Amino acid sequence: MDESSRHQSAARTTLGGFLRARREERQPEQVGLVRQVGRRVPGLRRDEVATLAGVSSEYYLRLEQGRGSAPSMQVLAGLARALRLSAAESDYLHRLAGHAAPRRIASFERPRHEIEAILRWWPGIPAYISDANLDVVAANDLMVAITDGRFRPGANVLEETFNASGRGRLETWESQARDAVALFRYSGDETSARYEAILRRLSADADFRRFWNLLEVALPDPSEIAATIDGVGQLSISVRDFFVPELHGYMVTVFDASPGSTADVFFRRLSDTLRASADATHAPRDDELTDRP
Numbered sequence: 001m002d003e004s005s006r007h008q009s010a011a012r013t014t015l016g017g018f019l020r021a022r023r024e025e026r027q028p029e030q031v032g033l034v035r036q037v038g039r040r041v042p043g044l045r046r047d048e049v050a051t052l053a054g055v056s057s058e059y060y061l062r063l064e065q066g067r068g069s070a071p072s073m074q075v076l077a078g079l080a081r082a083l084r085l086s087a088a089e090s091d092y093l094h095r096l097a098g099h100a101a102p103r104r105i106a107s108f109e110r111p112r113h114e115i116e117a118i119l120r121w122w123p124g125i126p127a128y129i130s131d132a133n134l135d136v137v138a139a140n141d142l143m144v145a146i147t148d149g150r151f152r153p154g155a156n157v158l159e160e161t162f163n164a165s166g167r168g169r170l171e172t173w174e175s176q177a178r179d180a181v182a183l184f185r186y187s188g189d190e191t192s193a194r195y196e197a198i199l200r201r202l203s204a205d206a207d208f209r210r211f212w213n214l215l216e217v218a219l220p221d222p223s224e225i226a227a228t229i230d231g232v233g234q235l236s237i238s239v240r241d242f243f244v245p246e247l248h249g250y251m252v253t254v255f256d257a258s259p260g261s262t263a264d265v266f267f268r269r270l271s272d273t274l275r276a277s278a279d280a281t282h283a284p285r286d287d288e289l290t291d292r293p
Contacts, residue, residue: 015071015096016064021215022083023049023064031084044083052082070097088186092217108137108247115244124271125254132187132249133194134158134180141274142267143255146229156198158184162205171226171234181211182218187249220251235263 024043028035031044031052050060055075062068071079076097080090094100108115108131119127119140126146128139134157144152150160160166161180167173188195202208220241227235237255244250257263 014066015093016066018093018096018215019049019079019083020064022085022089026083031082049079049082053078055079070099073099086218088217088219092186108250112138122254123275124267125256126267127252127254129244129250129252130157132189133192133198134184134187135194137250141278142271145270145274146255146267158198159202162202162208169227169229171228172224176223176225177207178211178214178216179218179220179223181208182214182216183220185212185215186217186219187251189249229266232266233262235266236261237263 023046026044028039028044028048031048033044033048046060046064047057050057053060053075055078059068063071073094076090076094076099079085080093083089085093091100115129116138119129119138122140123142126140126143128136128143128151130136136151136153136155136157138153139151147160148165149155150163150165151157158180161173161177166177170176184198188198203212222241223239225237225239227237229235235257237257240254240256242252242254244252255267257267
């Protein structure tokens, strides 16, 4: 399969494909059904979803096959309820059906200086800001330092997750990468050339295609990652994400560590080193002091 074909296969997401993926993922017990002895069907049957959603089996089959008109808001609500979709999954379902406005990235220029200043006020907390396509638009010095420049302004979180360095450092890489793909599918601006470029490049990666073909969408949840740092060892780091209300798609991500933990000590020492280096850089030289009146 050439690069163009891989990209088309990865990019094509239909309402029917999304419904089928969620149906095959859900188990009878998750939707209030009793699992019959000897049941071999992976996930739910189409007729079970149809009954739970209040539509006919024939109509639901047409939806999965991509035939017929787009479902109404009432039908979408029934499908979301039947499949126990999360808020993100329900939102994405409505977008696929054409009942939601396209996601567009807001301008970062107006509040750029204010937000970058906030990151500088957190010298001991690694933090960065990314846009809807997961491009890093701002990062403080500590975040850039602990990631060896991988999460710097201009980098892309998803691409950095799938490069060799990202895979090698994270003990929890599999779950982190899967979550990142699900977030990109949900938040990404499908109308932008940047979104297409990221998708085209990553579609050559077998692991990315594996996660992308799950058709998962998700909002970020608090998580724990286990990262290995040369000369330090394994660190246990908490990751927290916060959306910026007035900037659609933008998110602040911070790394945190338990007080006294190896990660906490490492953050503090590195922060002190960066601060001392900055102070030395901006301190006046002896010749400058002697030249003053």
